[in-house]
Amino acid sequence: MTSSDPDRLRLIDIGKSFGPLRALDGVGMSVKRGTVHGLLGENGAGKSTLLRILSGVFEPSAGHVEVDGVRLSGHGPVAARRAGIAMIHQELQHVPELTVAQNMFLGRPLRTAGGLLVDRRAQERAAAQALAPLDAAIDPAAPIRSLKVAQRQVVEIARAMMEDAKVLAMDEPTSSLTPAEFDRLAVLIADLAAKGVSIIYVSHKMDEVFRVCETATILRDGRKVADVALKDTSEAEVIARMVGRELAAAGHKGFAREEVVLDVANLTRGSAVKNTSFKLRRGEVLGISGLVGAGRTELLRLIAGVDRPDSGAIRVENKPLALGRPRAAIAAGLGLLPEERKRDGIVARRSVRSNIALSSMHRFSRGGFVKKRALSRESERLMRELNLRPLDIERPIGQFSGGNQQKAIIGRWIAAGARILLFDEPTRGIDVGAKAEIYALIEKLASEGRSMIVVSSELPEILRVSDRVLVMREGTIAGILEREAISEEAIVALAVPRSETAAAPSPTLSATGS
Amino acid sequence: QDLAPLNSDTEADRIEWSALQQKFGEVPKAAEGTRVGGVSKTLTNEYWRSLGEGYQAYADKAGVEVVYQAAQSEGDQLGQLSIAENLISQGFNALLFSPQTDSNLQPALESAKSQNIPVINVNDAVIPSAEHYVGNVQRDNGMRVAQWFLENRPQGGKVAVIEGQAGVFAAGQRTAGFTQTVTEGGKFEVVASVPGNWDRQVAYDAASTVLQQNPDLVGFYANNDGMALGVVEAVKAAGLQDKVVVFGTDGISDAYASIRAGELTGTVDSFPVLTGEVAMEAALRLLGGQDLPRVVSTPQALITKDNVESFAVKGDALREVLLKQAAN
């Protein structure tokens, strides 16, 4: 019997080419039953591609997959699922108009009336049960479009957990989650592993990887560089093997000046953002922290003119800003890096260059024509600086890895000459190397006199980049911490509503109120 | 060169079809290999298919080749133009056009003229610069029906018109002919004149709505037979078949059958097969160098249950009936 074979999953000699590009080259990997196995690598290393082959979304150009020693027969998501493979996708895969429960049971609905009808009630019950340990506040009957990214990610996790799989592949499951939620997820992962499920865990957050994984495979440029047992190694060593060089740890550098460039007064929109006022100085990096649903994304959208506030005023460099108009905000020197990259950030079919150019057509056109040469030169320069991989600005942006897409959008605002950058989870899904680059970039931009607001759910990131930290709680400012006062404890103390303990689920959107 | 814009209904330079033989003698023998092209509106209506049969029948007799093409749907103006142009470029000797609109075949007409290819406008829409026209008087269709009402319903009453496609020449003329004639005495009132778009279903719906508002209606006039047959069904569905008369136009075979069955009251037959034959005859006369009047008018007759059998004959028998009628 193969079940005595300790290797639950084997990937054998997997290769995958996208046209001329070799995304994977002879990658082999095995995962033992009941273990949590990390899959590490920089942006574009091929992690997602490998997992998508595993889950039947891509057909490999070479190699095959074995589960419990049995070679996967056939391709496609259904075959993979039948073999016991479940997956959480990096790019969230859901149907916006359907409810949470419907999305969780998509493709294999619970049936009633002899299999004719969908048993909606049973689905909602089961969904609620699966969601409870992660975020009890999510309403299984709410359409998924009404959820925030973080909640959608929770739904995605719960859906995969529900599947009773032998192998669970998690591609950056916590990219939008806060540490508190990761804690809850870690417990569930441990439970599953204890039941014999093999888990592949992809994340750019090294602390998470070291906490949940026992072993790991490191990819670089589509090739395997090492299999490691994590207890025998260190974070720095792993990062060095991923990136191919040592990363110097850097401390915070501040460039804040006196002059106020952004003055937000009494901004209010529904219950998402209530009466919020603060100031941003030239060269300053203002971190905004808070729990999921605290209103950070909404605040940035209001400032950037994407949504119109019910009341309040914004002054940019001492001039009043017309509210609710992105173009006005951009003209005033603001730029928003949205949280939901795929929906709000990129035009997938267009090239990186076109995506960069979108906000600065005025700069890159003369006499009604696009200055293609200048645009290409500038884009190429920016992308080299941001280390876009592969460095091909003519390629449709949709074909890049998530992290590289993020770099292109940052490039968009630099190209547009934005003086105040609003970063919503800027390193979501970005690898450690690139993260360091982005931090350096933030510092460089600050040193040039640009100001930034950085919303992040990663406390280390907030600590690393912020001159001051604004903590939001339920749509209001819970407090502002000056540089000296910034600490994880101080932030958490402000972020968590008083009535709740740290372990309780965070307050969320479609909560009971309405 | 400077022809006045043609109005086929009023043009003075005209001749009855039955007088052709008498006035111009025998049809000249067509040269070997003569090819005549017919461009029709659509083949989805029996009327136009019958016209083509007429072309074919006469051409067969005269030993000339005929090609009969139609646009893919009614209203496909440019498609029809392409067809006409393609026929010209293939070197046809004479062309018979039944245009979608008054203007859409104009360029083909011009290019034919410049190559001295005779063109005959056969029925329906009228190209103002056409030098030759064969067909019936559209207004007359409606007038004949109106006449019937004046004679058979002397007490007057409410009548309704189901019109063809808005903006089409034949529809406008038939409607106008009916409406003006029937209201002249002041006894009839046209309570509704609504579009049926040449469509049986639309006509049915319109007729049932009209009936419901005017249960005391005396009769309908529909601009073609397809619509009239839809109206008949609406009248039956309203249970008013004994009170409301329905007239159509064109004389398609289904209309004849319906008249025989006592459902459709009557139709104005414009004898498309014969019209086709006459048109082909005219084409051959033109090719033979005869100088025909600008308009050759073809016969029409109001067919009702009383005379349906006498007109329900084909070919030469029909000719005889019509010649006799023309002689009266």
Next chain:
Amino acid sequence: MSSTDSLATPRPARRGFKLGFGLRDAGTLIGLVAIVVVFAALSPNFLTERNLLNILQQSSINACVALGMTLVIIAGGIDLSVGPTAAIAAVAAAAMMVGGAPILLAIPAALLFGMACGAVNGILVAYGGLQPFIVTLGTLSLYRASALIYTGGNPIFGIPPEFRALFNGAILGIPTPVVIVAVLALLVWIVLNKTPLGEYFLAVGGNEEASHIAGVPVAMTKIASYVISGGLAAIAGLILVGRLGAADPTLGNLWELDAIAAAAIGGASLMGGKGSVIGTLLGAIILGTLRNGLTLLNVQAFYQLLATGLIILVAMLIDRATRGRG
């Protein structure tokens, strides 16, 4: 500009979903009511029971076609070939009946023809990978040509009276077509809202890739939508044959536009993933009401055209204004 954003909707949308009658449908209803009020004020005959039944009867064929269209649109497609599909089914049934086949054979045969036409569309879209618009534009010609060639362009008369009675009678004073379409609408509503297939329609139209990844049989779902659309078009064709007593190969001309308009007025998004059975029914009734009212008022053809265009636009704007953005 966006103060009543999507934020406001989750709750009501959810409740509405359960009742099968959402906020969006309420908007359509208001549009309809506005039109009815105007016509009632202008024509005394408009608000009679008989005329209202008349409107329902006149809307029933479009409603029937539009139900299928709604499913296709929800699943991310479009079906321009409904008219010719109906014609093929009608002609087939008529030819069989005239040839002596029993009604109970002719009707299912017609349905099969309609569904086969739909299946061809669906297969070309799902497996051929072609755009629905262009596929059904092609089959629009193809199917129409088949009907015309088979009949030589002539309508088939001589439909047995029992058949006509079946499709053109009345049940408890309500015209049979209205009853038939009401039953069909209920079925379609159940399929859409209660069955896995309905969920798949919404999913495939809403996010095809996610559906594929989730294991939804995407191709079969698309094909199913076209097959149902073809079947419903066939039924519409039969109803019309019952009404007119003849099967005309040119039957169903421009039905696709009316059906799409009904679905769109009823809130279906041509981008897929969104649409409502009740909305579509209301949309069909709006269009039927328009025609009926304008005929009652004996508006001249050109002005009917003008009014139709204007009223559609105004109704949509009212609808839009009442339900906010969405």
Next chain:
Amino acid sequence: MSSTDSLATPRPARRGFKLGFGLRDAGTLIGLVAIVVVFAALSPNFLTERNLLNILQQSSINACVALGMTLVIIAGGIDLSVGPTAAIAAVAAAAMMVGGAPILLAIPAALLFGMACGAVNGILVAYGGLQPFIVTLGTLSLYRASALIYTGGNPIFGIPPEFRALFNGAILGIPTPVVIVAVLALLVWIVLNKTPLGEYFLAVGGNEEASHIAGVPVAMTKIASYVISGGLAAIAGLILVGRLGAADPTLGNLWELDAIAAAAIGGASLMGGKGSVIGTLLGAIILGTLRNGLTLLNVQAFYQLLATGLIILVAMLIDRATRGRG
């Protein structure tokens, strides 16, 4: 299933971009070549210079309309009202010229009318928040009715010969309409590929929300697409008036279907964000060739319809097969 995925394209697509001729267009070209080969084999008259010019001339009006349609489709919309827009422009120009206005006033006036029609569409879509399909379905009736009412349904004759010469002559043996449309195609190509507006069309059609956030003037972009479409429809109307010597208020019937078909055959996606000027031109020529060839072969109308449907489907399948999936 996905080994020849969209992923296979990056390199060629890029090179193609520079030449303005992509892989996708090559697929369309192969479809056209296949059709041409078949007709050339069947009809000796087909491959003559005269006939080829004839095809170009016959395709020119559809191509002109389809160019505008392509931009609208790329920007995520659809314009069903092109035919009546052309009719309004044509009628306006004709009425002015017959009334004695100089040609050089009548032509820009007609253009303005066309663009105004487009602007109304665009404003209703962009600011009214209505679906493009339903908006332009409404204005389709509205504009047609306006043209009919203004003219009383009668065509306007008596177009000055100079005007006709302008639009219906030949330059170096090439029919003027072909030259005009070639120039317009070049302009549209430049707009799409070389100007900010073109970037905006592609961006808005590709991802409206992201474009909005990135500061693209979304509403103005949409309106611009409709205005250009209206303008090009007006020019197509003028070309037709030149050819026919009359402005018929029913002119432009069914143009929208032909134009959409040309754009779709040429690779435009009705979901927006994708389309090519060269593809659309090829699409229009394919449709023109089809008509021409079938007439040359003297195929009967019903069979022409059949062949048209079949050939469109087969051409799309060939195209699809040659370029892989995408």
